[in-house]
Amino acid sequence: MSKPPLPHSEKTRAALIAAGLHLFSQLGYAGASTRAIAGRAETNVASIAYHFGSKEGLRTACAEEVARLIGEAVGQAGPQPVGPSQARAAIKSTLTRVAGFLLGDVAPPDAIGFMLRELSEGGPAADLVYARMIEPTHQRLCVLWAVATGLAEESEQVRLAVFALMGQLFYFRIAERIVRRRMRWQAYGPGEISKIIDTLTRGIESALAGG
Amino acid sequence: MSKPPLPHSEKTRAALIAAGLHLFSQLGYAGASTRAIAGRAETNVASIAYHFGSKEGLRTACAEEVARLIGEAVGQAGPQPVGPSQARAAIKSTLTRVAGFLLGDVAPPDAIGFMLRELSEGGPAADLVYARMIEPTHQRLCVLWAVATGLAEESEQVRLAVFALMGQLFYFRIAERIVRRRMRWQAYGPGEISKIIDTLTRGIESALAGG
DNA sequence: AACAATTCTTCAAACGACTGTTTGAAAAGC
DNA sequence: GCTTTTCAAACAGTCGTTTGAAGAATTGTT
Incomplete structure (x- = not known):
């Protein structure tokens, strides 16, 4: 059951999804800013666009995770x-x-x-x-x-x-x-x-x- | 049951509350912009600040109406x-x-x-x-x-x-x-x-x- | 094993668009 | 003439997104 060591990029992805789930659920989609999400994931704002294309893409990724x-x-x-x-x-x-x-x-x-x-x-x-x-x-x-x-x-x-x-x-x-x-x-x-x-x-x- | 003819300022107030109820409920508080609300109420953005002090004030007025x-x-x-x-x-x-x-x-x-x-x-x-x-x-x-x-x-x-x-x-x-x-x-x-x-x-x- | 070439990933900075709010003047009501 | 109400315009700030360079990881060649 030991988790395989994730590549660093996968860590960022996962952290962004976790932060998205948290802030979307707390503040709603419109209320959660990309900067706040990136901040909670301890990465740069641009990572969202890089990994998911857009804020809406992150929302979809969160949905798939759920x-x-x-x-x-x-x-x-x-x-x-x-x-x-x-x-x-x-x-x-x-x-x-x-x-x-x-x-x-x-x-x-x-x-x-x-x-x-x-x-x-x-x-x-x-x-x-x-x-x-x-x-x-x-x-x-x-x-x-x-x-x-x-x-x-x-x-x-x-x-x-x-x-x-x-x-x-x-x-x-x-x-x-x-x-x-x-x-x-x-x-x-x-x-x-x-x-x-x-x-x-x-x-x-x-x-x-x-x- | 005939409604007394409202002063025009009261009409604006009521229209803003109605528009607020609609857009807040559809888009959430963060998702509803003051301009969209004013637009739906067919008045100017500044009316919100004039009548309710702020967007948050309009939210409270909506709550009191409810x-x-x-x-x-x-x-x-x-x-x-x-x-x-x-x-x-x-x-x-x-x-x-x-x-x-x-x-x-x-x-x-x-x-x-x-x-x-x-x-x-x-x-x-x-x-x-x-x-x-x-x-x-x-x-x-x-x-x-x-x-x-x-x-x-x-x-x-x-x-x-x-x-x-x-x-x-x-x-x-x-x-x-x-x-x-x-x-x-x-x-x-x-x-x-x-x-x-x-x-x-x-x-x-x-x-x-x-x- | 060592080095260079290449790709993948992160970052600070900047973009234009939009945010809530303020302003001062025009309009309406009294 | 005065107060109340509306309005277009401008304010500083934040929004989602883009940019190009720097960093890290991987690959291919020796």
């Missing part, structure tokens, strides 16, 4: 469920996995922040995130939800219920500041995350039992 | 519920009211967009929105939820459940683009909104019945 992380974290699908109880278990494990990615430290916080900002700005990474994370996860959960409830997989009811489910998870990340303030939590630690997952799991069980 | 709209839409609390079934009904009506505000055309879309962006950027309007909308609504729903379930009002379980509930609503707005794409909806019309409310209502009923 897409790569998403692929690692939520890519592999589980086995096809054969019955409602298996489907129920699969829903919970998918939820836990996505929660770990969105709320925990599976992925660098800057990467999640960048992703959410691109989604809300409709930036070029939005399509990538949609295609690689949202759409597949949603589709898979729809299948599981349909098996667990007996409803039709492509019915509006199922698709909306799954959105409501995923929405809770996204919200706990998007509104982290608000939640932490109201809950008087200093951070999302493992304990807090499992409390959130418990809450969501309770909701799922009720929904599956009742509907 | 706070005013929120106060109108979700301000008045209903009567104190005396039993679980009344609490249940009150939860649903609160949900419907907030849904109308967040998803429908009760408030100008630009105002909602501005609000969400300020929340995610942690801008100066974030505290205002939190204090006037999130905190009171959350607190009220916690009371109702506690009455409906018999749980303690200030328990973590109740507060998290209410966050999960509100989160679904916020998410359907934040991720409108994504939802519309996956649902193949062209817009959030009255029909679509009531389908969303139905989904959330079903979830609430299950949760209250099961938990």
